[in-house]
Amino acid sequence: MNRDAKRTLLQDVAREAGVSTASVSRVLNRAPHVSERLRNRVEAAIDSLGYVPDGTARALASRRIGAIGALVPTLDNPVFSAMIDSLEQRLKQYDCRLLIATYRYSLDEEVESLRTLIQQGIDGAVLIGHDHLPATLELFRRHEVPYLTCWHSEEDPDWPSIGFDNAAPARHLAEHLIDLGHRRFGVISAPVDGNDRARARLAGFRQALETAGLDLADDHVVTVEYGIEEGAAAFAELMRLMPRPTAILCGNDVLAFGAMFAAAQAGIAIPDDLSITGFDDLPQSRFMHPALTTVAAPSAEVGRLVADTLVARIRGDQTPHRQVLEARVVLRGTTAPPLHEMEPA
Amino acid sequence: MNRDAKRTLLQDVAREAGVSTASVSRVLNRAPHVSERLRNRVEAAIDSLGYVPDGTARALASRRIGAIGALVPTLDNPVFSAMIDSLEQRLKQYDCRLLIATYRYSLDEEVESLRTLIQQGIDGAVLIGHDHLPATLELFRRHEVPYLTCWHSEEDPDWPSIGFDNAAPARHLAEHLIDLGHRRFGVISAPVDGNDRARARLAGFRQALETAGLDLADDHVVTVEYGIEEGAAAFAELMRLMPRPTAILCGNDVLAFGAMFAAAQAGIAIPDDLSITGFDDLPQSRFMHPALTTVAAPSAEVGRLVADTLVARIRGDQTPHRQVLEARVVLRGTTAPPLHEMEPA
DNA sequence: GCCATTATTGTAAGCGCTTACAATTAAGCT
DNA sequence: AGCTTAATTGTAAGCGCTTACAATAATGGC
Known part of the structure; x- marks a missing residue:
C-alpha cells in the first residue's frame, strides 16, 4: 500500500x-x-x-480507551504474575488491553500510580487486597472509574471484591498441626503493613493457637520481606529459640522454601524433626522433597473472574459485590506428628 | 472541590x-x-x-500516548515477569506507562497483539527474542513506531537488540561437562519453533559436543513445553535410554528443577550418578540441593536497559543498535565428574 | 394506495488538548 | 533614542474519531 x-x-x-x-x-x-x-x-x-x-482519537471521542489498569505490589511474585497473565489473556477476548503499574507495597505509591492511570483514561481498574488509602477510593469516585479489588474476601461496601478467605485456610493449617500433636509453633510472616493478606494469614494462625490455648510469643513470629533467602534467615532465627518450635507456619510458599532449604542445610529433617507449611501452592511446591503442605490460591481463576466482572461493570451490568473463591488446604509431606519429642504427659 | x-x-x-x-x-x-x-x-x-x-486528548493532539507496549510470550515465567517488573519500574521514572500483551509463543498472535497495541497508539514497543514474522517488522515500519528486541544478541540490521548470547554460555556448560569427563549427554529443550533462545541454547550444546567429537542422537534430545512437570517427564524419558546419559543439559532452570525432582524420586543421585544443568538462574536455583549449575540471565538489567534505550529512541536520540550484556555460567553443585561409571579406556 | 412507523444513512458538532504561527513585549546595540 | 533580535504570550486550527440529531428510505396496516 x-x-x-x-x-x-x-x-x-x-x-x-x-x-x-x-x-x-x-x-x-x-x-x-x-x-x-x-x-x-x-x-x-x-x-x-x-x-x-486511531485509538487515541477513538478514545477521546468515545470516552473509553479500551484498556484497564492493574495495580499490583510487584510482578516479581509468581502468584501475581500468574494472576496478571490470566487476566490479560481473558481481557484480550473482550478486546481490552492491560496497563500495569507496580507499587512495591507502598500504598502512597499506589495512589500516585492510580492517578496517572486514571489520567491515561483507563476504563476500569483492579487492585490487590483490601488495604488502601482513602485517597484511592476518592480517585475512583471522583473520576467515576469502575474498580474491583481481589485476592481477599472482606465484606466492605466500599470495595467490591473477588478473592478468597486468607484467614480460614491459615487457621486450618494451624489446626491441622495442633491435631497432629504440635504445641510449639514458629511463624514466618511477610510484613503486614499495608498487606491485609499477610495480616489475615497471621490472624488465622493466631486464632487457631489461641483456641487451642496455646501461646504464640512475639519472638516466635519473625517478619521478613518476600524471598527465599529471607525465609532461610527467618528460619535460622526461629531455630535459635529454646525450646525449639516443632512446626513453622509460613506466610507464603517462597518463605517456606527458604525455611526448607535452611532446614536441609542445618540437617533438620522435614517433617520428622519439624513440620513446615506454606501458602499459595506455587507450581514447584508439590515437587519439593518432601512436597509442601500449603494452601492453593486460585491465581488464574481470580484473573479470569476479574476480567469478566470488570468488563461487565464497565458495560454497566450489575455484578456481585463480593465473589469468594475457594482456597483449599493441600496436605502434603511437610507436616507430620512431632516424632522425636513427644509432649510430656 | x-x-x-x-x-x-x-x-x-x-x-x-x-x-x-x-x-x-x-x-x-x-x-x-x-x-x-x-x-x-x-x-x-x-x-x-x-x-x-485528560490523557486521551493529550494523546490525540500530541501524537504520543505516554506508554510503550511489551510483547512477551507469557508472564508465567519468572524470567519474563522479573524483566517486566524492572522495566515497568524504570519506565515510571520517565513518566511512561506499560501496556502488556502476551502471545503464548505464537508468532501469529504476536502480530495481532502488536497491531492492537499500535492501534492504541503506543509510543514504542519491546519484543522478546529474534524470531518474528515479517508482518511484525512491516507494522513497525509502516507506523513508524520505535522498537527494540531483547533477550538475544543476534546482529541484525532490522532488529535493534538488548540482550545476551544464549549460545555461548550453553556451549560453555557443555564444555564444562565434557572437561569433567562426561561423554553421554541428554538434552531437555523447550520447543524451538519461534523461540530463538531455545534454539541458540540447543545449538550451543550441540556445538560443544560436536567439537569434542561426541554424538548427540535425536532421541537424546527431548523437547517439552515449559514446566516442572514437563521437565520431570522428559527426564524419565531420557532415563529409559540405554546406556544412560551421565549428564543432562536443560534449556532452562524450570526444566532442570523437574529433572532434579524426578531424579530424587527415582533415587538417582545428583551429581554423583548424573549431572544436570539449567539456564536462567532463578532465585531458588542456588537453594536447590545440590545447588543448580546454570547460566545467570540478567533479567532485571535487561528491563532497565530496555526502558532507558527505548525512551531515548522515542525522544529521537541515537542509541546503540545492539547491546550485549553478560550471561555468566554459574558452576554449582549439580555438575561433577561421572563417578560411578568411568569411561572405558 | 396512503400514512404512520421504523430502519438506515448522513450531517456536523464536538471530545480536550497541542502547536504552528502571529503578535506582543523585553533586551541589546550603536 | 531608534533599531534589530530574542523571549514571551496569544490565536486558532487542527488531531481523527464518535454520536446526537436530522433526513431519508423502507415497511406495514388499513
Missing part, C-alpha cells in the same frame, strides 16, 4: 466506500442498524486501504 | 489564571520560554481547581 502517502483515515474509507464517516464508524463499532450491503462495502474499503483506526 | 460540576478543563485553568490555553499547556509540558511569573500563576490555578489533564 502507499506508505509514503498520508495515513489513511476514516474519511478516506468513507470516500472509497461512498458512504458517510458515521457509517464507517458504525461498522467499526458493530453498531446496530447497519445494512448488510453497507457493511460489506465498508469492510471492502477498509481492507483495500489497509485502514487501521 | 466541586465534584458535581463539569470536569475542570484546561481552559478553566486558563481563565482562572488569566492566561491563554497555550500557556497552560506549556506549563503542563515544561516547555521552554515560559516566565517564572506565568508558571507560578498557572500552577496556582491548577492546584486550586484540582485540575487533572
Whole structure:
C-alpha cells in the first residue's frame, strides 16, 4: 500500500466506500442498524486501504480507551504474575488491553500510580487486597472509574471484591498441626503493613493457637520481606529459640522454601524433626522433597473472574459485590506428628 | 472541590489564571520560554481547581500516548515477569506507562497483539527474542513506531537488540561437562519453533559436543513445553535410554528443577550418578540441593536497559543498535565428574 | 394506495488538548 | 533614542474519531 502517502483515515474509507464517516464508524463499532450491503462495502474499503483506526482519537471521542489498569505490589511474585497473565489473556477476548503499574507495597505509591492511570483514561481498574488509602477510593469516585479489588474476601461496601478467605485456610493449617500433636509453633510472616493478606494469614494462625490455648510469643513470629533467602534467615532465627518450635507456619510458599532449604542445610529433617507449611501452592511446591503442605490460591481463576466482572461493570451490568473463591488446604509431606519429642504427659 | 460540576478543563485553568490555553499547556509540558511569573500563576490555578489533564486528548493532539507496549510470550515465567517488573519500574521514572500483551509463543498472535497495541497508539514497543514474522517488522515500519528486541544478541540490521548470547554460555556448560569427563549427554529443550533462545541454547550444546567429537542422537534430545512437570517427564524419558546419559543439559532452570525432582524420586543421585544443568538462574536455583549449575540471565538489567534505550529512541536520540550484556555460567553443585561409571579406556 | 412507523444513512458538532504561527513585549546595540 | 533580535504570550486550527440529531428510505396496516 502507499506508505509514503498520508495515513489513511476514516474519511478516506468513507470516500472509497461512498458512504458517510458515521457509517464507517458504525461498522467499526458493530453498531446496530447497519445494512448488510453497507457493511460489506465498508469492510471492502477498509481492507483495500489497509485502514487501521486511531485509538487515541477513538478514545477521546468515545470516552473509553479500551484498556484497564492493574495495580499490583510487584510482578516479581509468581502468584501475581500468574494472576496478571490470566487476566490479560481473558481481557484480550473482550478486546481490552492491560496497563500495569507496580507499587512495591507502598500504598502512597499506589495512589500516585492510580492517578496517572486514571489520567491515561483507563476504563476500569483492579487492585490487590483490601488495604488502601482513602485517597484511592476518592480517585475512583471522583473520576467515576469502575474498580474491583481481589485476592481477599472482606465484606466492605466500599470495595467490591473477588478473592478468597486468607484467614480460614491459615487457621486450618494451624489446626491441622495442633491435631497432629504440635504445641510449639514458629511463624514466618511477610510484613503486614499495608498487606491485609499477610495480616489475615497471621490472624488465622493466631486464632487457631489461641483456641487451642496455646501461646504464640512475639519472638516466635519473625517478619521478613518476600524471598527465599529471607525465609532461610527467618528460619535460622526461629531455630535459635529454646525450646525449639516443632512446626513453622509460613506466610507464603517462597518463605517456606527458604525455611526448607535452611532446614536441609542445618540437617533438620522435614517433617520428622519439624513440620513446615506454606501458602499459595506455587507450581514447584508439590515437587519439593518432601512436597509442601500449603494452601492453593486460585491465581488464574481470580484473573479470569476479574476480567469478566470488570468488563461487565464497565458495560454497566450489575455484578456481585463480593465473589469468594475457594482456597483449599493441600496436605502434603511437610507436616507430620512431632516424632522425636513427644509432649510430656 | 466541586465534584458535581463539569470536569475542570484546561481552559478553566486558563481563565482562572488569566492566561491563554497555550500557556497552560506549556506549563503542563515544561516547555521552554515560559516566565517564572506565568508558571507560578498557572500552577496556582491548577492546584486550586484540582485540575487533572485528560490523557486521551493529550494523546490525540500530541501524537504520543505516554506508554510503550511489551510483547512477551507469557508472564508465567519468572524470567519474563522479573524483566517486566524492572522495566515497568524504570519506565515510571520517565513518566511512561506499560501496556502488556502476551502471545503464548505464537508468532501469529504476536502480530495481532502488536497491531492492537499500535492501534492504541503506543509510543514504542519491546519484543522478546529474534524470531518474528515479517508482518511484525512491516507494522513497525509502516507506523513508524520505535522498537527494540531483547533477550538475544543476534546482529541484525532490522532488529535493534538488548540482550545476551544464549549460545555461548550453553556451549560453555557443555564444555564444562565434557572437561569433567562426561561423554553421554541428554538434552531437555523447550520447543524451538519461534523461540530463538531455545534454539541458540540447543545449538550451543550441540556445538560443544560436536567439537569434542561426541554424538548427540535425536532421541537424546527431548523437547517439552515449559514446566516442572514437563521437565520431570522428559527426564524419565531420557532415563529409559540405554546406556544412560551421565549428564543432562536443560534449556532452562524450570526444566532442570523437574529433572532434579524426578531424579530424587527415582533415587538417582545428583551429581554423583548424573549431572544436570539449567539456564536462567532463578532465585531458588542456588537453594536447590545440590545447588543448580546454570547460566545467570540478567533479567532485571535487561528491563532497565530496555526502558532507558527505548525512551531515548522515542525522544529521537541515537542509541546503540545492539547491546550485549553478560550471561555468566554459574558452576554449582549439580555438575561433577561421572563417578560411578568411568569411561572405558 | 396512503400514512404512520421504523430502519438506515448522513450531517456536523464536538471530545480536550497541542502547536504552528502571529503578535506582543523585553533586551541589546550603536 | 531608534533599531534589530530574542523571549514571551496569544490565536486558532487542527488531531481523527464518535454520536446526537436530522433526513431519508423502507415497511406495514388499513
